Amino acid sequence: xxxxxxxxxxLSVPEGENLVLxxxxxxxxxxxxQWFRQDPGKGLTSLLLIQSSQREQTSGRLNASLDKSSGRSxxxxxxxxxxxxxxxxxxxxxxxxxxxxxxxxxxxxxx
Amino acid sequence: xxxxxxxxxxxxxxxxxxxxxxxxxxxxxxxxxxxxxILGQGPKLLIQFQNNGVVxxxxxPKDRFSAERLKGVDSTLKIQxxxxxxxxxYLCASSPRGLGGSEQFFGPGTRLTVL
Numbered sequence: 001x002x003x004x005x006x007x008x009x010x011l012s013v014p015e016g017e018n019l020v021l022x023x024x025x026x027x028x029x030x031x032x033x034q035w036f037r038q039d040p041g042k043g044l045t046s047l048l049l050i051q052s053s054q055r056e057q058t059s060g061r062l063n064a065s066l067d068k069s070s071g072r073s074x075x076x077x078x079x080x081x082x083x084x085x086x087x088x089x090x091x092x093x094x095x096x097x098x099x100x101x102x103x104x105x106x107x108x109x110x111x
Numbered sequence: 112x113x114x115x116x117x118x119x120x121x122x123x124x125x126x127x128x129x130x131x132x133x134x135x136x137x138x139x140x141x142x143x144x145x146x147x148x149i150l151g152q153g154p155k156l157l158i159q160f161q162n163n164g165v166v167x168x169x170x171x172p173k174d175r176f177s178a179e180r181l182k183g184v185d186s187t188l189k190i191q192x193x194x195x196x197x198x199x200x201y202l203c204a205s206s207p208r209g210l211g212g213s214e215q216f217f218g219p220g221t222r223l224t225v226l
Contacts, residue, residue, distance in 0.1 A: 004153070034214065034215070036217075041222070042219060042220070043115075043117075043202060043217045043218050043219040043220045044154070044202065044204075044217040045217075046214060046215070046216065046217075049214045089153055089154075091153070091154075098156060098159065098167060099154075099156065099215060101153030101154050101155070102153050103151070103152055103153050104153055
């Protein structure tokens with residue numbers, strides 16, 4: 001069964017810390033992996049998309065890596081800010097365009 | 112470029128009533144998806160359309176849920192009759208080509224509460 005797991009489920013940190021969110025998946029044969037942000041009561045905002053042939057993607061203070069052989073991805077957030085507080089979802093495409101989501105990491109950054 | 116539009120944003124109904132949600136994808140996107148997100152969980156795919164044809168509806172509870180995408184643009188998702196466990200956020204997403212590797216873009220969702 002294809003599954004996506006995210007650790008930790010929740011994280012609370014002071015402003016300024018560098019963070020690592022983890023995502024693991026059960027099958028190395030993937031098309032791509034996406035990291036999303038979800039604010040309370042809102043839809044999903046795509047942060048980074050990593051194709052299966054890529055090792056990492058960067059956008060501003062965010063960096064996502066992909067290791068297919070070990071079935072893992074990490075989202076690195078540098079110099080966290082209160083505005084980063086949200087739920088972060090990892091989603092894996094095991095077949096053409098069918099995304100399987102993890103349950104998310106709920107992040108709170110306090111001043 | 113306008114994003115994925117959904118309406119209504121919120122809906123409260125009694126169990127056994129029917130409800131319908133509407134989605135307008137990003138212009139030109141061939142593939143449209145409906146997801147169900149129960150509180151505390153990640154979204155789960157209900158149905159995927161490629162233009163106006165169904166690609167995957169394996170997780171759609173077909174005894175009560177139905178969806179259509181007439182003319183390959185807008186889509187509606189209907190629940191009839193609703194159950195308490197249908198309370199969730201229903202998310203619509205679209206992608207350009209519907210092939211492996213396409214990025215999906217999500218709408219704001221419709222929050223359904225079944226009493």
